[in-house]
Amino acid sequence: MAQPRSGRLLFWCGRLVVVAVLGFMILPAVVVGIAAFNAKALLSFPPQQLSLRWFVNVFTYEDFQVGFRNGLLVTVAASSIALVTGAAFAFVLDRYTFNAKRVVEGLLLAPLVVPHFTVGLGFLILAAQIDMSRGYGVVILAHVVLVLPFVLRSVQISLSNLNPKLELAAASLGARPGRVLLTVTAPLLLPGLFSGWLFAAILSFNEFTASLFVTSQQTQTLPVAMYNYVREYADPTMAALSVLYIVATATLLAVANRYLGLGKVLNVEHTR
Amino acid sequence: MSSIPVDAETKVGAAPDLAAAARAQDLAVRLDGVTKRFGNTVALNDAWLQVRRGEFLTLLGPSGCGKTTMLNLVAGFLFPDNGEVFIDGALVTDVPTYEREIGIVFQNYALFPHMTVASNVGYGLKARGVAQREIAERVTEILAMMKLAGLEDRKPGQLSGGQQQRVALARALVIRPKVLLLDEPFSALDKNLRSAMQIEVKEIQRKLGVTTIFVTHDQSEALSLSDRIAVVSEGKIRQIGTPQEIYRRPANRFIASFIGEVSVLRARLERIEKSEAVVQVGAASITVPAGPLAGQSPGITVDLFVRPEQLCLASGDVALEGQVATTVYQGDHVDLYIDAPAAASTRILMRLPSHDRVPGAGATIGLAIGGHDATAFPAVES
Numbered sequence: 148m149a150q151p152r153s154g155r156l157l158f159w160c161g162r163l164v165v166v167a168v169l170g171f172m173i174l175p176a177v178v179v180g181i182a183a184f185n186a187k188a189l190l191s192f193p194p195q196q197l198s199l200r201w202f203v204n205v206f207t208y209e210d211f212q213v214g215f216r217n218g219l220l221v222t223v224a225a226s227s228i229a230l231v232t233g234a235a236f237a238f239v240l241d242r243y244t245f246n247a248k249r250v251v252e253g254l255l256l257a258p259l260v261v262p263h264f265t266v267g268l269g270f271l272i273l274a275a276q277i278d279m280s281r282g283y284g285v286v287i288l289a290h291v292v293l294v295l296p297f298v299l300r301s302v303q304i305s306l307s308n309l310n311p312k313l314e315l316a317a318a319s320l321g322a323r324p325g326r327v328l329l330t331v332t333a334p335l336l337l338p339g340l341f342s343g344w345l346f347a348a349i350l351s352f353n354e355f356t357a358s359l360f361v362t363s364q365q366t367q368t369l370p371v372a373m374y375n376y377v378r379e380y381a382d383p384t385m386a387a388l389s390v391l392y393i394v395a396t397a398t399l400l401a402v403a404n405r406y407l408g409l410g411k412v413l414n415v416e417h418t419r
Numbered sequence: 420m421s422s423i424p425v426d427a428e429t430k431v432g433a434a435p436d437l438a439a440a441a442r443a444q445d446l447a448v449r450l451d452g453v454t455k456r457f458g459n460t461v462a463l464n465d466a467w468l469q470v471r472r473g474e475f476l477t478l479l480g481p482s483g484c485g486k487t488t489m490l491n492l493v494a495g496f497l498f499p500d501n502g503e504v505f506i507d508g509a510l511v512t513d514v515p516t517y518e519r520e521i522g523i524v525f526q527n528y529a530l531f532p533h534m535t536v537a538s539n540v541g542y543g544l545k546a547r548g549v550a551q552r553e554i555a556e557r558v559t560e561i562l563a564m565m566k567l568a569g570l571e572d573r574k575p576g577q578l579s580g581g582q583q584q585r586v587a588l589a590r591a592l593v594i595r596p597k598v599l600l601l602d603e604p605f606s607a608l609d610k611n612l613r614s615a616m617q618i619e620v621k622e623i624q625r626k627l628g629v630t631t632i633f634v635t636h637d638q639s640e641a642l643s644l645s646d647r648i649a650v651v652s653e654g655k656i657r658q659i660g661t662p663q664e665i666y667r668r669p670a671n672r673f674i675a676s677f678i679g680e681v682s683v684l685r686a687r688l689e690r691i692e693k694s695e696a697v698v699q700v701g702a703a704s705i706t707v708p709a710g711p712l713a714g715q716s717p718g719i720t721v722d723l724f725v726r727p728e729q730l731c732l733a734s735g736d737v738a739l740e741g742q743v744a745t746t747v748y749q750g751d752h753v754d755l756y757i758d759a760p761a762a763a764s765t766r767i768l769m770r771l772p773s774h775d776r777v778p779g780a781g782a783t784i785g786l787a788i789g790g791h792d793a794t795a796f797p798a799v800e801s
Contacts, residue, residue, distance in 0.1 A: 312529035315496055318516040319523045320543030320594060330542075334533050 214372030233298030267360030305339025522591030
């Protein structure tokens with residue numbers, strides 16, 4: 148028996164809404180992606196002629212080259228420092244009970260509620276006091292503070308999914324603490340540590356607001372270089388760079404998914 | 420239910436004596452006056468325990484009684500506030516777990532999820548620096564013994580519950596531990612598998628002769644597996660003995676009601692003669708151990724603890740008369756719940772073979788108490 152007309156109408160309207168929402172979500176990326184191939188020095192849509200010249204510009208523009216190198220340096224340094232620090236704190240918070248536990252945890256997570264420009268401004272003022280405002284140190288420190296909460300949470304979740312009996316079992320079998328750490332604890336925490344590092348890296352590489360305060364001409368990261376670029380030019384170089392960003396991130400996540408499972412990397416799966 | 424012949428010494432308590440000192444080299448594990456506190460809670464209070472070499476000893480008690488704490492002290496996962504721990508005659512109170520040469524099987528097995536069965540089982544040997552080839556040989560040997568051959572390359576997640584348990588046991592046994600610790604290892608298994616595994620574990624334990632300390636709150640498990648049972652409550656060992664001793668000569672009211680099923684009858688103390696006392700229930704005189712009644716004067720009311728299988732139908736000099744409230748068919752036997760307000764404040768449970776003629780609900784019956792296994796304790800006001 149045929150559905151009543153109102154039912155069919157509702158069904159098709161529902162589909163339309165879903166398609167519209169999904170389309171809307173990727174629309175900006177699609178528009179920018181197409182605009183990147185415009186041959187003219189205009190951010191117009193749709194392009195009249197196609198060209199790869201803006202991609203060439205991305206790779207040859209010196210500030211972007213410097214910004215990319217700086218960004219990579221800051222990202223690797225900051226997320227690695229954050230990983231070690233965050234993992235250590237997560238371990239302490241997971242294994243020990245002490246009076247100020249809540250306070251410590253709260254302080255470590257505080258950057259989540261402090262605006263990035265506040266962190267940037269604060270570090271700028273402090274760095275100026277000790278004449279450090281021109282170096283990489285202050286940039287890296289600011290990034291460490293900003294990404295630490297994400298690393299901390301990620302490792303905390305992995306730790307709480309780790310059965311403490313496993314370490315006891317290993318000890319009972321004659322493994323010294325160092326061996327237990329290397330053969331049991333670390334391998335089981337690895338996906339969590341990696342996901343924490345990856346999140347930190349992506350956040351740090353994209354971080355703009357705080358970086359704007361703490362970077363100089365020599366130490367500016369890619370997002371800051373991009374900002375300075377758009378203040379001067381309004382050509383599709385930005386769009387080309389966006390396409391590269393999207394491709395790079397998607398590749399990274401695909402690789403992570405292939406080798407570790409995205410569920411584990413994003414900590415949405417319980418591994419126990 | 421057949422009655423069990425009275426045997427050997429009933430050794431209650433485990434305080435050190437001269438005989439124990441002479442047997443010191445036969446002891447695999449010794450706890451000497453061990454106390455352990457967690458904050459303000461005393462988990463173990465001056466506990467003494469001696470485990471003989473090769474025996475299967477069960478720590479039995481309700482949850483929170485301290486039995487797991489005792490196991491953790493032997494394992495070295497915890498360290499006592501007072502007292503000493505010995506394994507194989509050596510003082511290990513401050514020795515870390517990894518130097519104690521123990522094997523342990525946890526409730527959820529705690530297999531390493533990222534390692535294969537073979538790596539799990541070989542872990543302890545590798546930690547000891549055993550040569551690769553010997554590891555392979557010993558792992559193969561123990562896996563064959565545990566009926567796990569062919570599963571070497573599986574991960575724990577790909578195994579059934581019973582297989583995981585066997586891997587855990589193989590992993591603990593392959594290092595030839597001085598003592599095997601079992602921390603409620605059967606409670607995660609379903610009922611059929613559980614009894615099969617219990618028999619298997621018991622057989623392997625006997626074959627290897629490994630000293631085993633088994634922690635459980637399940638009294639039937641304890642009765643069926645153990646060479647000796649230590650009943651633990653409120654941080655102390657209340658009684659230690661063979662399953663028969665614990666079941667037939669419980670040292671106190673708690674043990675009498677915790678292990679097996681029991682009905683409490685009101686009785687009157689007639690007299691005490693050396694190691695035996697005689698109590699009067701209705702027209703019947705029952706002989707019970709004098710120990711629990713020491714110092715009580717004749718004429719006082721005592722509580723007589725009787726097992727369901729000790730009660731039988733009778734006429735003439737009956738211990739008590741009562742009315743059948745309910746009968747419950749159990750296959751090989753029938754449980755009868757009897758109201759006898761004159762003799763007991765709660766319902767009395769008796770057990771009859773199901774092929775006998777069983778009185779129906781509402782019938783008035785006379786009961787006699789057979790055997791020598793009843794125990795009496797001074798009455799408590801209720």
